[in-house]
Amino acid sequence: xxAKFNLNTAVGVAxxxxxxxxxxxxxxTGSRFxxxxxxxxxxxxxxxxxxxxxxxxxxxxxxGHAAYLGxxxxxxxxxxxxxxxxxxxxxxxxxxxxxLFALVIGALSLRxxxxxxxxxxxxxxxxxxxxxxxxxxxxxxxxxxxxxRSQFFQPLNLSNKTQFYYLCVTLLVASMYLVWRIVNSRxxxxxxxxxxxxxxxxxIGFPTYRYKLxxxxxxxxxxxxxxxxxxxxxxxxxxxxxxxxxxxxxxxxVVLGGMGSIFGPLFGAVALLxxxxxxxxxxxxxxxxxxxxxxxxxxxxxxxxxxxxxKVRRKVQHG
Amino acid sequence: xxxxxxxxxxxxQFGLLLFMLAxxxxxxxxxxxxVNLAHGSLYMLGAYFAAxxxxxxxxxxxxxxxxxxxxxxxxxxxxVIAMRRLYxxxxxxxxxxxxxxxxxxxxLVRLIWGAGGMSLPLPSWLNTxxxxxxxxxxxxxxxxxxxxxxxxxxxxxxxxMRTRIGMLIRAGASNREMVGALGVNIxxxxxxxxxxxxxxxxxxxxxxxxxxxxxxxxxxNILILAFVITVIGGIGSIRGAFVxxxxxxxxxxxxxxxxxxxxxLAFSKETAATAAxxxxxxxxxxxMAIVLVMRPEGLFPASxx
Numbered sequence: 001x002x003a004k005f006n007l008n009t010a011v012g013v014a015x016x017x018x019x020x021x022x023x024x025x026x027x028x029t030g031s032r033f034x035x036x037x038x039x040x041x042x043x044x045x046x047x048x049x050x051x052x053x054x055x056x057x058x059x060x061x062x063x064g065h066a067a068y069l070g071x072x073x074x075x076x077x078x079x080x081x082x083x084x085x086x087x088x089x090x091x092x093x094x095x096x097x098x099x100l101f102a103l104v105i106g107a108l109s110l111r112x113x114x115x116x117x118x119x120x121x122x123x124x125x126x127x128x129x130x131x132x133x134x135x136x137x138x139x140x141x142x143x144x145x146x147x148x149r150s151q152f153f154q155p156l157n158l159s160n161k162t163q164f165y166y167l168c169v170t171l172l173v174a175s176m177y178l179v180w181r182i183v184n185s186r187x188x189x190x191x192x193x194x195x196x197x198x199x200x201x202x203x204i205g206f207p208t209y210r211y212k213l214x215x216x217x218x219x220x221x222x223x224x225x226x227x228x229x230x231x232x233x234x235x236x237x238x239x240x241x242x243x244x245x246x247x248x249x250x251x252x253x254v255v256l257g258g259m260g261s262i263f264g265p266l267f268g269a270v271a272l273l274x275x276x277x278x279x280x281x282x283x284x285x286x287x288x289x290x291x292x293x294x295x296x297x298x299x300x301x302x303x304x305x306x307x308x309x310x311k312v313r314r315k316v317q318h319g
Numbered sequence: 320x321x322x323x324x325x326x327x328x329x330x331x332q333f334g335l336l337l338f339m340l341a342x343x344x345x346x347x348x349x350x351x352x353x354v355n356l357a358h359g360s361l362y363m364l365g366a367y368f369a370a371x372x373x374x375x376x377x378x379x380x381x382x383x384x385x386x387x388x389x390x391x392x393x394x395x396x397x398x399v400i401a402m403r404r405l406y407x408x409x410x411x412x413x414x415x416x417x418x419x420x421x422x423x424x425x426x427l428v429r430l431i432w433g434a435g436g437m438s439l440p441l442p443s444w445l446n447t448x449x450x451x452x453x454x455x456x457x458x459x460x461x462x463x464x465x466x467x468x469x470x471x472x473x474x475x476x477x478x479x480m481r482t483r484i485g486m487l488i489r490a491g492a493s494n495r496e497m498v499g500a501l502g503v504n505i506x507x508x509x510x511x512x513x514x515x516x517x518x519x520x521x522x523x524x525x526x527x528x529x530x531x532x533x534x535x536x537x538x539x540n541i542l543i544l545a546f547v548i549t550v551i552g553g554i555g556s557i558r559g560a561f562v563x564x565x566x567x568x569x570x571x572x573x574x575x576x577x578x579x580x581x582x583x584l585a586f587s588k589e590t591a592a593t594a595a596x597x598x599x600x601x602x603x604x605x606x607m608a609i610v611l612v613m614r615p616e617g618l619f620p621a622s623x624x
Contacts, residue, residue, distance in 0.1 A: 061411050108608050112615045115354055115410050115554060119546045120611060126543045127604035134597030244543065248356075248418045255415055288426040294419030298412045299404055 007313040008306055012263030015270060019169050023162045035161055041273045042168040043229045048253040048265035049175050050222035055251065056260035057183050058215050059195030061118045064105070064125025065250050068098045068220045070242025072227020074132060077144045077237035087150030087158070091228050098224025099217050101128070106216035110209055113198075126244055133239040143238025150232055158232050168229055172266070175222055180262050182218070191215050256297060258306020267305040321455050326576045327569065328451075332461045334568020335468035339523035340545040341552070341560040342475060343516030349555030350492045350512050353402060354410050356417035358520050358545065359538025360424035361397075365390045365521025366528040366537065367428055370437040379442045386525050387518055394517020398510045406509070425535050436534035439525070464526050471522065472561060479557060488512060492555065544571075547603055551610045553617025562618060567603050574599040 019042065026035045047069055054060040075094035084090065109120045138144045149158040158164045182188045193201045194208040201208045231237045240246070249272070257268025275293075279286035301308065344358050368389045373382025401420065405413055441460055448456040479485035487508055490498045499505040524538065531537065548567050552559025578599040582591035610618060 055411075061414070063414065108611060112611060115348065116550055116611070116615070116617075118354065118410060118414060119550045120607070123543060123547050123550070123604055123607055127601055130600040131597045134600065136593055136596075245418075245421075245539070248414075251411070252415060252418070255411065285426050285430050287422040288430065291419040291421070291423030291426065294422070295401055295416045298408075298416040298419070302412075 007316075008261065008263055008309045011309055012266060015263075015266060016169075016173065019172075023165060026162075032161070035165055037273070037277060039161070039165045039168055039233050040230075041269055042165070042172050043226050043233055044250070044253065044273065045266050045269040046168070046172050046175050046229065047223045047226035048250055048257070048269045049172070049179055050219045050226065051250050052254045052257075052259065052261075052265045053179050053182065053222070054216055054219040055254050056258075056264065057179075057188065057195065058191045058212060058219075060110070060212060060216060062109075062121040062216075062219075063118045063244070063247050063251065064121035064123075064128075065219075065223055066242045066244070066246035067105075067125035067128040068102065068223035069227040069230060069246065070128065070132060070237070070239065071098050071101055072224035072229075073231035073237040073241050074138070074144075074227075075224070076150060076228045076231040077146050078138055080146045080148060080150075081138060081144060085148045085151045087152045090150050091225070094228040095221050095224050098227070099221040102217045102220025103213070106213045106220070110212050110216065122244055122247070125242060125247055129239050129242050129244070132242065139238070141239060143236055143240070146231060146235045146237065149235065150228070164232065168233075171225065171229065175225070176262055176266070178222070182215075183262075187211065187214075252294060256304050258304035258309075261306040264304060264306040271305060324452070324455055325457060326573055328457055328461065328465070330569035330572035331565065332465050332468075332568070333572055334565040335465055335472070336523050336527055337541070337544055337548055337568055338472060338561055338564035339468060339519045339526075340541060341548040341564050342472075342557055343519040344545050345549045345552070345555055345557060345560045346488075346519075347513060347516045348549065349557075350488055351402070351406055351509055353405060354413040354417065355402070355516075356414060356542070357397070357420035357424065358516070359542030360421050361390055361394055361517045361520040361538070362524035362527075362541065363428065363533075363535070363538035364393055364424065365524030366439070366533040367432055367437065368521065369525035369528055370439040370533050371432075373439055379439075379445070382439075383525050387521055390521025390524075391514045391518040394521075395510050395514040397517070398513035402513060403506070403509070421539070428535055434535065436532040438532055439528040441529045460529060467522075467526065471519070475557060484508075484511075544603070547607050549617075551607050551617055553619040556617070556619040559617055559619030566606070570602050570606060571599075574602040578602070 019038065022038055023035065026032065047065070050068075051062065051065045054062055072094040075097050076090045079085075079090045079093065105121065105124045109117055109124065112120055132138075133141050149164075152158070156163065156167070158167070183192065190201065190206050190208070190211045194206070194212060198208055227241070230241065253268035253272050254265050255268070256271055257266065258264035276286065276290065279289055283289070297304070303310065340358065340362060343361075344355060347353050347355050347358075365386055368386035369382050371382075372385040372389075373379050376382055376385070397420065401416065405416055445460045445463060447459050449459045449462060451457050451462070477485075479488055487498060487503055491503075491505060491508060491512075495505065498508075520538075523541075527537075527541075544567060548560055548563040551567070552561070552563035579591050579595040582595050582598070586594070614620075
């Protein structure tokens with residue numbers, strides 16, 4: 001937003017360019033594995049971007065965000081199972097169902113605040129998890145294999161890995177642009193105002209409950225889109241997609257990257273998933289390293305990667 | 320009718336077990352204002368310790384007592400190493416840091432005990448059934464869980480409401496700085512309270528261990544239930560946790576047992592059979608939603624919060 005050189009934006013744009021060039025590198029080296037990994041990273045980045053909207057900008061600590069991943073994914077999976085493979089039907093329904101779920105959950109949860117909000121969103125997401133696990137027709141606990149990816153108009157073929165990857169990257173950039181537009185609009189200002197001081201915002205006449213609810217629904221819908229992508233990526237949906245630890249992963253991405261910054265979720269998602277990949281290469285018990293690492297980030301690097309980049313920039317500028 | 324009584328007792332037993340977990344959670348939250356997701360890990364550790372020590376000593380009771388002590392120690396160590404630095408921080412920090420602890424403990428358990436589960440066999444004197452009413456037999460072990468839990472609940476009530484430590488705990492909950500200023504070693508108090516919460520979680524874990532298998536992640540599902548209970552009961556309120564735990568235990572158990580039949584009255588047999596498992600696991604969340612709509616602060620809001 002400032003014309004001055006901004007390291008955070010520069011790094012963010014650099015990552016995006018690298019993401020765009022990745023298929024070229026994959027073509028040259030033939031490591032298809034990287035493409036699969038980064039498709040996943042890009043999809044989860046979209047989910048993290050959506051969580052950042054409510055968590056970073058809105059101050060709503062939702063611990064149930066993975067529920068929308070599952071709902072979006074299951075919308076695609078169930079429709080495919082029932083023989084409806086058109087993406088033009090599947091995706092709008094995935095978004096609509098996620099939006100409706102977010103509307104109901106948000107309407108109830110936003111009546112509470114603080115730690116109650118964390119726990120109630122967590123509990124509702126678990127409820128969704130158990131409902132899905134109880135769907136015997138659609139595989140229950142074991143999940144549901146998707147035989148055929150979503151069908152769109154001809155040249156676009158989601159079964160082509162490179163095409164699908166570029167679709168994901170495009171949607172990631174679009175969702176980051178959307179969030180950027182939202183937070184810089186009057187609506188976004190109101191949301192951020194409510195984060196800093198809800199009482200004052202209400203006192204000057206903003207019905208913050210409604211604003212927050214709309215924001216909550218937007219975030220849920222966007223994450224539903226990520227869910228639809230994830231289902232197409234793995235050709236499989238299972239309740240594990242929406243288990244509460246997955247919500248925890250999303251929060252980690254947002255906080256690790258830096259809350260309330262446009263590129264933060266992207267930094268966080270790339271950092272966490274690459275770190276997971278690297279650590280799991282070193283030892284089978286990689287979580288024993290990741291866990292304490294998280295603790296250290298919370299204790300000592302509160303602003304996340306975005307904050308660190310900001311510090312570096314200030315050091316460079318002031319010598 | 321016999322079955323119904325048995326199911327009610329099962330519900331009561333499950334509720335009391337949940338109370339052990341929820342009490343520790345709500346105690347830690349009420350006093351230190353700390354959200355501890357790793358509470359479930361302590362529950363898991365309690366079960367693993369008990370299974371190990373019981374196999375080692377050959378005595379169930381001795382194993383249980385040693386496990387209790389061990390979880391208490393682990394809890395206090397966790398407080399001193401990690402939690403202490405988190406007081407006064409944002410709740411989001413608590414969530415993240417304790418989430419990290421969950422990953423750590425899950426992996427640690429996998430490293431030490433392996434990925435396969437363990438079992439904790441019951442001694443023969445507990446592995447029988449007792450005639451509690453004419454014509455009604457009930458598992459002696461489950462009955463002993465009910466008794467132990469009630470004793471612990473009474474002990475907690477006595478500790479918090481009738482002793483000097485309890486007075487300090489309550490004072491610390493309403494005004495931390497003031498209690499510190501009056502010369503109370505608040506750090507030690509917090510470590511003790513955290514250890515107590517950990518021991519309660521461990522006790523719940525080791526008591527549940529003979530009924531279910533001891534496995535990694537066993538604390539996570541039940542932790543969510545404990546959260547639901549603290550939210551329904553009002554965070555920070557032990558009395559609220561007790562009432563809510565019994566409610567949740569009964570509703571969950573009876574729901575699972577009778578919901579299919581209940582649905583069959585209104586719907587076809589097939590619909591009932593498919594819808595019931597999903598719907599009955601929703602019941603407690605519905606209860607929570609209703610409570611929060613009526614009273615956003617829970618049934619027994621803790622004063623001063």
